[in-house]
Amino acid sequence: MIYAGIDAGSRAIKVVLINGRDRRVMGSGIADQGLKQEALASRLFDRVLKRAGVRRRGIRRIVATGWGRDAVTFADTTITEITCQACGVYREQGDAKTVVDIGGQDSKLIRLDTGGKVRDFVMSDRCAAGTGRFLEVVAARLEVPLGSLGELAGLATKPSAINSMCVVFAETEIIGLLASGEKPANIAAGVQASVSARIASMAGRNISEPVVFTGGVALVSGMTQALESALGYPVRVASRAQLTGALGAAILASRPE
Amino acid sequence: MNKQGKKKNASSAGARARGQSNQRPSSCCGKVRPASGVDAGPLAWFNDMVDHCLDYAAAQKKQGKHIVGLTCEYTPRELILAAGGIPVCLCGGDEGMIPAAEEFLPSNLCPLIKSTFGYSVRKENPFLELAELVITETTCDGKKKMYELMAGNRRMYVLELTQKPDDPDALAHWIAELRKLGGVLAEQFGVRITAGKIRDAIALMNRERTLRRALAELMKAEAPPLTGCELLNMKSIIAGIPADLEQYAKALRVLPGRKLDPPASERIRVLLTGVPMPHGAERVIKIIENNGGLVVCQENCTGIKPILEDVDAGAGDLMLALAEKYFHLPCSVMTPNRRRLDLLRRLVAEYRPQCIVEVIWQACLTYDVESFFVRRLAEEELGRPYLRIETDYSPSDSARIGMRIQALFETIKEHRTK
Numbered sequence: 001m002i003y004a005g006i007d008a009g010s011r012a013i014k015v016v017l018i019n020g021r022d023r024r025v026m027g028s029g030i031a032d033q034g035l036k037q038e039a040l041a042s043r044l045f046d047r048v049l050k051r052a053g054v055r056r057r058g059i060r061r062i063v064a065t066g067w068g069r070d071a072v073t074f075a076d077t078t079i080t081e082i083t084c085q086a087c088g089v090y091r092e093q094g095d096a097k098t099v100v101d102i103g104g105q106d107s108k109l110i111r112l113d114t115g116g117k118v119r120d121f122v123m124s125d126r127c128a129a130g131t132g133r134f135l136e137v138v139a140a141r142l143e144v145p146l147g148s149l150g151e152l153a154g155l156a157t158k159p160s161a162i163n164s165m166c167v168v169f170a171e172t173e174i175i176g177l178l179a180s181g182e183k184p185a186n187i188a189a190g191v192q193a194s195v196s197a198r199i200a201s202m203a204g205r206n207i208s209e210p211v212v213f214t215g216g217v218a219l220v221s222g223m224t225q226a227l228e229s230a231l232g233y234p235v236r237v238a239s240r241a242q243l244t245g246a247l248g249a250a251i252l253a254s255r256p257e
Numbered sequence: 258m259n260k261q262g263k264k265k266n267a268s269s270a271g272a273r274a275r276g277q278s279n280q281r282p283s284s285c286c287g288k289v290r291p292a293s294g295v296d297a298g299p300l301a302w303f304n305d306m307v308d309h310c311l312d313y314a315a316a317q318k319k320q321g322k323h324i325v326g327l328t329c330e331y332t333p334r335e336l337i338l339a340a341g342g343i344p345v346c347l348c349g350g351d352e353g354m355i356p357a358a359e360e361f362l363p364s365n366l367c368p369l370i371k372s373t374f375g376y377s378v379r380k381e382n383p384f385l386e387l388a389e390l391v392i393t394e395t396t397c398d399g400k401k402k403m404y405e406l407m408a409g410n411r412r413m414y415v416l417e418l419t420q421k422p423d424d425p426d427a428l429a430h431w432i433a434e435l436r437k438l439g440g441v442l443a444e445q446f447g448v449r450i451t452a453g454k455i456r457d458a459i460a461l462m463n464r465e466r467t468l469r470r471a472l473a474e475l476m477k478a479e480a481p482p483l484t485g486c487e488l489l490n491m492k493s494i495i496a497g498i499p500a501d502l503e504q505y506a507k508a509l510r511v512l513p514g515r516k517l518d519p520p521a522s523e524r525i526r527v528l529l530t531g532v533p534m535p536h537g538a539e540r541v542i543k544i545i546e547n548n549g550g551l552v553v554c555q556e557n558c559t560g561i562k563p564i565l566e567d568v569d570a571g572a573g574d575l576m577l578a579l580a581e582k583y584f585h586l587p588c589s590v591m592t593p594n595r596r597r598l599d600l601l602r603r604l605v606a607e608y609r610p611q612c613i614v615e616v617i618w619q620a621c622l623t624y625d626v627e628s629f630f631v632r633r634l635a636e637e638e639l640g641r642p643y644l645r646i647e648t649d650y651s652p653s654d655s656a657r658i659g660m661r662i663q664a665l666f667e668t669i670k671e672h673r674t675k
Contacts, residue, residue, distance in 0.1 A: 067656070082664035083671070106657070118668040120642060123661060 001060040002026060005249025006041055006075060007084065008068030009033060011104030011132060012216060013041050014246040015048045020060065020254045023091070027052030028243055033104075037071040045074075063253040065245055067105065079252055081245050082110060082121050088248030089212050090116025092238050097208035100199055100227065100235070101245075102217035104132040109203050122202050130198035132217045134170065138191045141174050142184045150222025153189035160190030170194075192222050196230035203231065211235045214244045299508035300483070303491045303501075307536070310345070310495045314387055317343050323446050326384065326391035328373060328400065330563040330586055331418055333435060333579045334496045337392070338458035339450045340442035345384040346494040347391065349373035350537030352650035354381070361406055367618040368649040369535060370399045377407050384494070385411075390445060392438065394418040396590045397623055414441050422584065422591045432580040439576070452575055459570040459579070461497045466564040468505035473561045475512060476553040477608055480522065482515035485529065485552025486542055492559060494536060517551075524551040525666045528610035528641075530601065530631060532618045533558035538650055541616050541658060548662045554608040556601060557616075562586060565600075589623035597627070598634050605639050611669050612642040614662070619649040642669060 001020035006013065010033060017027040029048040034040050041064075049056060064075035065084040072078075081101075089099045090112065099110040107130045111119040124130055139146045153159075160177055162170055170191070177187055195217075211233050217223055218241040228235045238244050302309075314324055325342040327334070334344040354375025355368060361378065362371055376382035385391070393404045394416045404415055416434045419427035443450050472491065475482055491508065493501045517524075527550045534542060534557070542552055556562055566585055572578035587597035605613070613635040617624045628645050635643035644665050646658055 067660075080660050080664040080667055082660075083667045113672075117671050118664070120636070120668070121661075121664060123657075 001254070002054055002058055003250050003253040004045070004059050004062045005084065005088075005246040005251070005253060006045060006062060006064045006066075006069075006072050007081065007243075007245035007249060008037060008041055008064060008066040008072055009103055009216075009245070010067045010106075012242065013037075013044050013066075013068070014243050015041075015045050016243055016246040016250045017048060017052055017054065017059075018247070018250040018254060023251060023254065025240075025247065025250075026054070028240070028246070030242060033068065037068045038073060041068070041072045042074065061253040063249040065249045076253070079249060082108065082118055082123075084245045084248035084252060085214060086110050086112055086118045086248065087116050087251050088244035088246070089214060089238055091247060091251055092240060092244060093210070093212050093236065096210055096212040096236075098203075098211045100203075100211060100213050100231075101215040102130070102132060102195075102199070102213075102223075103215040107131055107199055107202070107215075107217075109199065109206075111206060111208065120206075122204075124198070124202065130195045130202075132215070132220075134195060135191070135217060135220060135223075137171055138174060138188070141171060141178075142188060144184070144188070146220060149188050149192070149220055150225075152185050153192050153222040153226075155183075155185035156189035157183070158186055159193050160186045162187070162190045162194040189222075189226075192226035193230065196223070196226040199227060200230040200232075207231055207233055209233055212238050214238045214241045216242050218242070299504040299511065300487055300491070302504045303493070306490075306493050309498065309500065310493060311383060313495060313498050313500075314343060314345065314384060318387060323389045324384065324387040325442075326388040328391070328393050329396055330558045331394045331396065331583050331588070332392050332416070333438075333583050335455060335458040335462050335568065335579055336435065336439055336442060336450070338461065338497060339454040340439075340446050341448050342390075342442065342446065344496050345388065346535070347373055347376070347382060347385050347388075348533065348535035349376050349382070350535035350539075350650070351376070352538075352652075354379060355650065362403060365620050366399050366403075367397075367532075367621045369532070369538070369618055369621075370403050372535075372538075372650060374403050374407060377411065390414060390442075392416065396588065397621070399620070399622075414438065418590070419584075420591050422587075422594070422596060428580065428584055431584050432576055435576055435580050455575045455579075456570050458497075459568045459575070463567045463570065465497055465502055465505075466567055468502060468509065469564050470561070471509055472505060472512075473554070473564070475509075478513075478521075480516070480520065481551065481553060482512045482517070484517060484546050485527070485555060486539060486546055488552075489534065489539055489542060489555065489559060492536075519549075521551055524549055525612065525669055526551055526553045526608070526610045528552075528554045528556060528601075528604060528608060528613045529560070529616065530556040530613060531615040531624050531628070532621055533560075534616070535559060540650070540652060540655065541614075541646060541648065544655060544659050545614060545662055548659055549666050550662065553610055554604050556597075556604055558586075558588070561604070562600070589621075589627040594627060598630060601631065601634060602639070605641065610641065612644065612665055613639075614665075615643065615645045617645065617647045619647055 005016045013031050015029045027048045031044040062075040064072035064078045065081045069078040089096050101108045107124045110121040113119040139149050213235050218237045323342045325337045326347040337344040349372025354372045357378040358371040358375035391413045395401045395418050419430045421427045529552050566582050568582045569578045632643045635641045
């Protein structure tokens, strides 16, 4: 039996197929999120199925998660990304105690119990501070691709102090820094530090090792180091860091109801 | 006290028309409906709560009673009633009033304060327009300073609420404040506030509190006969309306045994704590109950907090008896506010919630900071999962709040199946 997890995030859609017998990953895919959420998810799903050589009716059960989970109407049920992330990370790194997930529009910190169950979680509130969207805005302002933000930050001599936690104000602050002649490298490093500091304050003192980093932002160079120095703990980037939510959804789909 | 600018009262007809356009009672819990055919009369009665209050206020005014606004549960309604006043809660729950308030107040202020003030600016709360006096307290800084602006064109009296709950000097000062208030009411309305009138008012308020408490206690059942939304909906903004008390008594007769759909056994029992949810601002409790929760206890000022303690109508010193009851309210403006933690311990034991959800209005500093102690109590001492939701009146984060509630419930169910 084959099971599917679809993580319809704010910036990207992720699909994972697993084999129910051994829960091995049989296929996966990532596509940009957009206006026609259902159609985009469906198209990606078909692509992943085709690559894996599986037909839709060969899929026993589909679980959707992520912000757009309710738009995935062909899913059998929905489960929140908190539960799915925990499950997916547990499958990838069984000893994980804390998950830091930074996605497109929010950040979460999940503490795990034994067996990949959620012990508790905290999430960023209303604004886009400390999220992938925030980094995107900054990268665009500094005219570097998001993926190169870390390389740029690596050249910093003295990271700028970015105090604004609001993505709109931070952009204004960055414009001010650029106008005053600050080096883009220092700004990039300052922004990464401020995003990480935001996560650290959200965590309070509730960090247990090992800390595993997931979500699209885990793939942005330099973020792991920035997070390590803010948290004061080593941070591991999850294997398949962008797919752990979808993986967790697929595993949960395979569980007897 | 500001005596200037006593306003001409709006005609009740005009006030009523405005009331109907701006203060429509919100129907609670769209998705959740009672299943059984038991008489739901009392629940339906309170769907028209604002209209009833408007009718009552207009009728009472005609009979020479005085409409008196209040904005906080520390105000002793008994004193207002004893002075021939009709106490009306003015706390704003309408998001639409906020832009008008922000012309004067900082945007980074609690929505309850802004909405209340916005009604004042726009003159759209018919009860405020009918009110001859507004009684307030020095509770949080935001309210306290807002009242200074409101006093520009409203007749207001500010009670100084002392904030060290265990200090005998603080209580003594609070008693003196209530005595002064008695004098102010007597002078303004040209009445003598006799011990007999205070006793009658205490008896009326005790009766109301007893009935509302008994209703809240129905939620202790394994299968509560109503939802938290429905219970919240049964709160009137005017205290002591005889028809309301009749409906409470009727509710206590007809509600037990009523079945909810989905049944209580399939829902997660939630204790709600934190800020009050004034009429119109019930969004979070709806989100909780529409996502599989059942709010069995509301430890806040629109819930059980102000109705737990009665006043001894037979007390020798009635002012002391009143002062003590109100001074015991465990609001986060008190320091330290141990009584709230004790109350939470008791309510968790009595109502058996599976989790504690705290709602904090954005920029409500006292509840925000105090949430540290509530979380610690919940997680470390009571062993209950705790979720803190900071929000305002705008629905823009409803999906995010819903997701967090769902995740909390998933976690609880997951641990139950361990």
